Amino acid sequence: MEINEIYPNFCKNDSCFKQAEYRFTDYKDGKTITLGYSCQEHLVENQKMFKEISESKKERGKNGSR
Numbered sequence: 001m002e003i004n005e006i007y008p009n010f011c012k013n014d015s016c017f018k019q020a021e022y023r024f025t026d027y028k029d030g031k032t033i034t035l036g037y038s039c040q041e042h043l044v045e046n047q048k049m050f051k052e053i054s055e056s057k058k059e060r061g062k063n064g065s066r
Contacts, residue, residue: 012049013042024050 009020020037024046027033035054038046 009037011039011042011046012036013038013046016042022046026054 009023010016011018011020016039018039018041021040022038022043024035024038025032026035035050036046
Protein backbone atom coordinates (compact mmCIF):
# COMPACT_ATOMS: atom_id res chain seq x y z
CA MET A 1 0.00 0.00 0.00
CA GLU A 2 1.17 3.52 -0.76
CA ILE A 3 -0.05 6.70 0.88
CA ASN A 4 0.50 10.05 -0.84
CA GLU A 5 -0.17 13.51 0.49
CA ILE A 6 -2.72 15.48 -1.50
CA TYR A 7 -1.91 19.09 -2.24
CA PRO A 8 -4.92 21.34 -2.76
CA ASN A 9 -4.88 23.57 -5.80
CA PHE A 10 -5.66 27.23 -5.46
CA CYS A 11 -7.10 29.84 -7.78
CA LYS A 12 -4.43 31.50 -9.95
CA ASN A 13 -6.14 34.88 -10.05
CA ASP A 14 -3.77 37.48 -8.57
CA SER A 15 -3.89 37.11 -4.78
CA CYS A 16 -6.95 34.86 -4.55
CA PHE A 17 -6.24 32.00 -2.18
CA LYS A 18 -9.57 30.19 -2.51
CA GLN A 19 -9.45 26.48 -3.20
CA ALA A 20 -9.88 25.80 -6.89
CA GLU A 21 -13.01 24.17 -8.24
CA TYR A 22 -11.89 24.04 -11.88
CA ARG A 23 -8.75 22.86 -13.68
CA PHE A 24 -7.73 24.19 -17.08
CA THR A 25 -5.97 21.70 -19.33
CA ASP A 26 -4.53 21.57 -22.82
CA TYR A 27 -3.13 18.86 -25.05
CA LYS A 28 0.57 18.90 -25.97
CA ASP A 29 2.86 16.27 -27.47
CA GLY A 30 0.24 13.58 -27.00
CA LYS A 31 -0.29 14.37 -23.32
CA THR A 32 -2.78 16.37 -21.30
CA ILE A 33 -1.10 19.21 -19.42
CA THR A 34 -2.50 21.41 -16.67
CA LEU A 35 -2.45 25.14 -17.35
CA GLY A 36 -3.85 26.20 -13.98
CA TYR A 37 -6.77 26.32 -11.60
CA SER A 38 -9.67 28.61 -10.74
CA CYS A 39 -12.32 29.19 -8.12
CA GLN A 40 -15.93 29.83 -9.17
CA GLU A 41 -15.62 33.59 -8.65
CA HIS A 42 -12.72 33.98 -11.11
CA LEU A 43 -13.70 31.32 -13.62
CA VAL A 44 -14.40 33.65 -16.56
CA GLU A 45 -11.35 35.85 -15.94
CA ASN A 46 -9.03 32.86 -15.61
CA GLN A 47 -10.56 31.21 -18.66
CA LYS A 48 -9.61 34.24 -20.74
CA MET A 49 -6.11 34.34 -19.23
CA PHE A 50 -5.39 30.63 -19.79
CA LYS A 51 -6.83 30.78 -23.31
CA GLU A 52 -4.47 33.63 -24.17
CA ILE A 53 -1.51 31.75 -22.69
CA SER A 54 -2.42 28.56 -24.55
CA GLU A 55 -2.90 30.33 -27.88
CA SER A 56 0.33 32.28 -27.43
CA LYS A 57 2.32 29.08 -26.80
CA LYS A 58 0.76 27.41 -29.84
CA GLU A 59 1.66 30.40 -32.03
CA ARG A 60 5.27 30.38 -30.80
CA GLY A 61 5.42 26.66 -31.52
CA LYS A 62 4.28 27.25 -35.11
CA ASN A 63 7.01 29.87 -35.57
CA GLY A 64 9.72 27.48 -34.38
CA SER A 65 10.38 29.11 -30.98
CA ARG A 66 9.38 27.82 -27.56
